[in-house]
Amino acid sequence: MRGAEFAELKAFVAVVDRQSFVRAAESLRMAPSSLSQTIRSLETRLGVPLLVRTTRSVAPTEAGVRLYTRFRAAMLEMDAAVSDALERRDEVAGTVRLHAPRLAVQTFIEPILGEFNACHPDVVLDISVNEVSLDIVKEGLDVGMRLGESVDRDMLAVRLGKPFRTLAVASPEYVRRHGAPKSPADLRNHRCINWRQPGTEGLYKWEFFKGGQWFSVAVEGPLITSHKDLALAAALQGVGIAFWADYRVQPFLEQGSLVALLERWCALHPGWFLYYPRQRCSAPAVKAFVTFLRKAWSPTDGRGKLPRTP
Known part of the structure; x- marks a missing residue:
């Protein structure tokens, strides 16, 4: 598969995941118009429509559903393979995409930014501060922060601070x-x-x-x-x-x-928790971030006591 073909398929998966050209374009760091052209090129190359577009929504066709189901699974497997290879490197590098409410960021992230950067200078933290709860898997994010009662049961969770x-x-x-x-x-x-x-x-x-x-x-x-x-x-x-x-x-x-x-x-x-899907655990940057937060804020291993802010 040529690089352009893989990029087209990756763009298609991003659109279906987010059900929006705008949100998919943001995640891929490209203009919505360029993303739309990429999808049209894919549909032309395959000779079959993959998406049904309206002014308010976008959804896969029957052919699109079949392609999405099989190729997204292949993408996850490829991501896992790359993460496994990166684990062999001496230095941890990569991007950690975090979604959290402002209070959680203020309480747990702001105080440790300098320490984390000193320990892992090649890790990029991409932090989305937003009060709206969302599906981090669907949005292509790595980790999130929520109050304990709001964390989905199928997520791995790490307590931050005390109840x-x-x-x-x-x-x-x-x-x-x-x-x-x-x-x-x-x-x-x-x-x-x-x-x-x-x-x-x-x-x-x-x-x-x-x-x-x-x-x-x-x-x-x-x-x-x-x-x-x-x-x-x-x-x-x-x-x-x-x-x-x-x-x-x-x-x-x-x-x-x-x-x-x-x-x-x-x-x-219950208090605040850092949570993430099981398939993200093997990514070196994510693992480093989770480990650092656990050590910094675990009620038994880390600071435990929440910082006071005026």
């Missing part, structure tokens, strides 16, 4: 003016700061624990945001009650600029 609690917090001035809720049900009578996960329409319901069971409470208030730093800033200014990770609000609790509310209803969550 944490999400606390309801407010400024002393807010409590002086409005009082403190005695139970989660009382939040319905308070001014709460709502959070909407990017990419979703509904508002997050605050989760509490009582009698061995989790339950959620829908709250209302003067502010809705998809940025939790903004929610914290609003709470500090007395706008209302915010709900956030204990390790993020702890410095303000110690300073007295915030007070914790409803603590006996706030139980531990």
Whole structure:
């Protein structure tokens, strides 16, 4: 198979994987117009249409499905073979494509960037900071970071840091003016700061624990945001009650600029995890990154305690 033919087939797989010419072009680092021409060249060479295109979507034809199923499996096998060969090298090199929410990057990645680069100068970290949950395999990514309850069971997972609690917090001035809720049900009578996960329409319901069971409470208030730093800033200014990770609000609790509310209803969550599909384990760069993160943030082997950030 000539190089151009392989490139055409690889481009075709990328389009089917992402169901989008734009996203596929981004992953291949080429212009969408060039990618479209590549696919047309492949269809012309094979003499059969492979994709059905509309203004809103793209999907494989019956012939496209057959080609995709067999060639994608061959591509995975070739990637594994290349990774196995690279493992024989003395130096670790390659690109690690990571997807993670901003808070996870801020907490676990920012503090170790210098150390990791010093240990592995030939590894490129391609980090996508995005709050929207996505399928890292489908998007062609290597690793992701999520809260433990959100990690798919078929993924390999590494705990980062310790479990944490999400606390309801407010400024002393807010409590002086409005009082403190005695139970989660009382939040319905308070001014709460709502959070909407990017990419979703509904508002997050605050989760509490009582009698061995989790339950959620829908709250209302003067502010809705998809940025939790903004929610914290609003709470500090007395706008209302915010709900956030204990390790993020702890410095303000110690300073007295915030007070914790409803603590006996706030139980531990599993915490953050690094996760990746099993077939990515053999890639040297990915293995080096996972090993480094495990040593840096394992509750037993690494720093364990989460860093405080003002």
